[in-house]
Amino acid sequence: MLRRIAGFTLRKILPARMRHEVELRWRMFEFRGHQAFCPVCRSHLRGFLPASWSATATCPVCRTWDCHRLVWLFLERCLKIEQSPTSMLHIAPEPFLRRRLSATASVSYVSGDLRAGAADIRCDIHQLPFRDGQFDLIYVSHVMNVVRDPQQALRELFRVLKPGGIAIPQVPVMTDGSPTIEAPDSDDARMQLFQDKYIRRLFGEREYLRDLEQAGFAATYDDRLAELPKTEFARYGLSGTRLLVCSKS
Numbered sequence: 050m051l052r053r054i055a056g057f058t059l060r061k062i063l064p065a066r067m068r069h070e071v072e073l074r075w076r077m078f079e080f081r082g083h084q085a086f087c088p089v090c091r092s093h094l095r096g097f098l099p100a101s102w103s104a105t106a107t108c109p110v111c112r113t114w115d116c117h118r119l120v121w122l123f124l125e126r127c128l129k130i131e132q133s134p135t136s137m138l139h140i141a142p143e144p145f146l147r148r149r150l151s152a153t154a155s156v157s158y159v160s161g162d163l164r165a166g167a168a169d170i171r172c173d174i175h176q177l178p179f180r181d182g183q184f185d186l187i188y189v190s191h192v193m194n195v196v197r198d199p200q201q202a203l204r205e206l207f208r209v210l211k212p213g214g215i216a217i218p219q220v221p222v223m224t225d226g227s228p229t230i231e232a233p234d235s236d237d238a239r240m241q242l243f244q245d246k247y248i249r250r251l252f253g254e255r256e257y258l259r260d261l262e263q264a265g266f267a268a269t270y271d272d273r274l275a276e277l278p279k280t281e282f283a284r285y286g287l288s289g290t291r292l293l294v295c296s297k298s
């Protein structure tokens with residue numbers, strides 16, 4: 050009840066940006082604890098929220114998922130982006146990751162999204178408005194499974210990546226040898242198949258790796274975060290440590 054009254058009052062009297070900040074602080078207070086820690090929003094938590102794929106999927110404060118926390122840790126600890134000057138493109142940015150990355154002094158950051166207002170630049174991943182080899186680092190999560198033409202989208206990412214750069218085109222894949230499942234082109238069919246009208250396909254791992262290689266990338270699984278102590282792994286609510294990383298030679 051208190052939460053509902055507070056929410057109503059906030060909506061009435063505060064401008065959107067300030068309201069968002071207050072809501073964030075409120076969630077930090079509401080879910081505070083010592084058992085878990087979100088490395089993205091740096092909140093000490095009682096725990097993460099469950100979802101269909103993990104009992105510790107979502108940060109209750111910044112709403113990032115376990116796969117986003119894994120990527121942040123990879124950027125921070127393996128690529129050391131907080132110490133190395135990096136030009137970065139972030140497609141379909143997760144709001145809190147965008148906030149964290151754009152506030153990182155060493156990162157020259159730009160985000161892009163098809164939806165107006167969701168990123169710094171409105172753009173279509175099939176035809177990016179950036180020059181060849183512009184970025185050291187590209188991150189795009191859960192997009193290749195919703196785009197019209199993933200091969201074209203991957204070719205565009207390859208084009209705008211600098212030689213020697215790294216792209217992380219994160220997407221759910223089936224690792225049991227199943228082929229990619231493509232949904233028929235209708236909202237109803239996608240709802241029926243994937244319970245989501247935006248999801249067009251579920252990649253088989255082999256086909257996704259083939260698409261990445263055909264776009265020009267060298268794709269490998271990076272598992273350096275497996276060196277995290279078990280206690281730290283649990284505290285961050287991670288589901289795994291392997292990350293598919295693509296390079297351009």
Ligand SMILES: [Zn+2]
Pocket residue numbers: 087088089090091092108109110111112113
């Ligand atoms: Zn968080």
